[in-house]
Amino acid sequence: MKHLVVLTGAGMSAESGIKTFRDENGLWEGHDVMTVASPDGFKKHPELVLDFYNQRRKQLLEVSPNQAHYLLASLEKDIKTTIITQNVDDLHERAGSSNVIHLHGELLKARSTGNATNVFPWKKDIMLGDICKEGHQIRPHIVWFGEAVPMIENAIKICQTADVLLIIGTSMQVYPAASLVDYVPQNTSIYYIDPKPALSATHQVNVISEKATTGLQKFINYYL
Template sequence: MKHIVVLTGAGMSAESGVKTFRDENGLWEGHDVMEVATPEGFAKNPELVLDFYNQRRRQLFEVEPNAAHIKIAKLEEQYDVSVITQNVDNLHERAGNTRVLHLHGELLKVRSTFDANDIQEWTTDLVLGDLCKNGHQLRPHIVWFGEDVPLIEKAAQICETADVLLIVGTSMQVYPAAGLMNYAPSNAPIYFIDPKPNIESNARVTVIAETATLGMQKFFKLLSEQS
């Protein structure tokens, strides 16, 4: 069974109504990302940061997987599928994908500020005074700017086993995630879905200049023509 590795980013969930921060003004829901997505921002104003992610977590219960999420989950009917996402939502899982690796953390999890491996499921608001078992403040289980991406090596290993690499809704400009496509075997075709692609098609890469939902329709058509 062919192994399809899918790399997804913010453009994947945008059509579900999940706001992205990489817009023209550099703000995320009206906040400077350096205030709400860095260790320094958390140290300076933890209440602001906790409230910001509480709002993101609440929003997650108001949105649904879109047609592109459903299409990616449908791939599992015929292929071995691994999803590596930069998104912190759970829309891939809700759509039906069974193997999802979250590079940048998950909104529905929190972790100890003392022990990064002390991770808990969390579906309600997180406030100052919510402590881990060792008595330390809990924080969002999110990889902030300036922090290591602990799952990047595992993601690279997955990419090394790809028969097909599909990239959806990410410009592949943010490192270390941007380097993952370089781990795909040289004979693995790459499909790049983005409405404003920053690369061009070549012998190996097929660029589909569409949104995630329209792009996935075209990808399925290309896949069926090749099988």
């Protein structure tokens, strides 16, 4: 194997205690998704949106990577490994993974509302009145619904080079991330780890119906 590409979702971090936020009613922590995760929601309710992400940031700083994060990081010793994550946490990096692409942004970064390319580290609360050096209000560095996904083209190119695609803990319902599976070569083996898999097994897709930690260990033991 020359290149292992890993696509991770909320299920990857669930065992670390990170809430998946979105429940069966489509609510995030009791809020409508579009209220706390859209440009329009931020425009109408900026303090509510900032508080929502302030709470998420505090939670992230209190948790640690789980065994699945460490297992993925350990693969780098022997295999070229690229992680494409839908998660906005930094648990892959904390576990030691060095090649991580965040499709949906990063919770421990902020950016200017007046210049999307002005992105910088940020670990404390963001409040109304916090401005960047250019004088603009800052916001979480998160890709909200209705916004472009800047890293998607890079992620597509990476998937086109995959010898194996490993999918962990994602419902395959969020686009364009879910479409990445369509860009791997036809001879690329796909392994999908999730306790409630949204993909069915085929000649190309192998399904491991388990949580991230046990499913990844099984992948390493039996398929690598």
